[in-house]
Amino acid sequence: MSLSAVSLDALLTGRAVPFTRPGSLSAIAKEPRQTTLKVTALGLESDEQGDLRVHGGVEKAIHHYPREHYANWTAELGEHPLLSRPGAFGENFSSTGWTEADVCLGDRIRAGTALLEVSQGRMPCWKLNDRFEVTHMALRVQESGRTGWYYRVLEEGTVAAGATLELVERRHADWSLQRLSAVLFDKRIDTDTLRECLELPLPPNWRRTLSRRLENGAVEDWSSRLQGSPKN
Structure with missing residues (x-):
């Protein structure tokens, strides 16, 4: 440590x-x-x-x-x-x-x-x-x-x-949050890295996200999280 x-x-x-x-x-x-x-x-x-x-x-x-x-x-x-x-x-x-x-x-x-x-x-x-x-x-x-x-x-x-x-x-020790977040926020699909991440004790929401990417071969749409619904 x-x-x-x-x-x-x-x-x-x-x-x-x-x-x-x-x-x-x-x-x-x-x-x-x-x-x-x-x-x-x-x-x-x-x-x-x-x-x-x-x-x-x-x-x-x-x-x-x-x-x-x-x-x-x-x-x-x-x-x-x-x-x-x-x-x-x-x-x-x-x-x-x-x-x-x-x-x-x-x-x-x-x-x-x-x-x-x-x-x-x-x-x-x-x-x-x-x-x-x-x-x-x-x-x-x-x-x-x-x-x-x-x-x-x-x-x-x-x-x-x-x-x-x-x-x-x-x-x-090999998985700083900086490294893990770089995977989560990467628009590219690296199947080997995704499989490595899925061996980690990820929280349920991250596991679902990365599992879907591996299955679908595509990164999810982030617009709802980042922009929300329009203001009235």
Whole structure:
């Protein structure tokens, strides 16, 4: 194992409220919490998700986004009010020192008294477009590889801002999230790589996606996820 421990610089949660499009809800606007929070199988105490079909649940209990990516986004987008503090991307965990290149699928992380496991990278959706008011922001996040990642909770516990995040077990050192996401977001079909990925303990949604590609020989249409339905 070669992943150095980092500090949890910010711990954030949010409530689901009406969002930008008719009938939509979102809890993407996370606020920092200074108290110790319970960590359950479904994530952080008091945290919510607006659409449980695609967000939250045991496979996406906690979202982690690297703080160092903010400098890259500022360089590309210019000064943006959302980038002045953590929470712009709806993350629960903000830290400096780990990126998608460092973290691997299945990494087990001790966070406070909870034990977490890296379950998947984020598949960005249209809510980022509306939140940033930047056309194709979700696609830009996808193409940049700066997606962040999700944890499932193996052992419930508590966590607070300032806690140490420490790698305690690594089982798939060859499969960083950067590498895995590059496969997921590749428009080309590489059957050998797809078969190799399908040997990994993928979350159900990624397994279905890659299995269909292998079966159909084609990449699925991403437009609904990246653009959503038109605003009225």
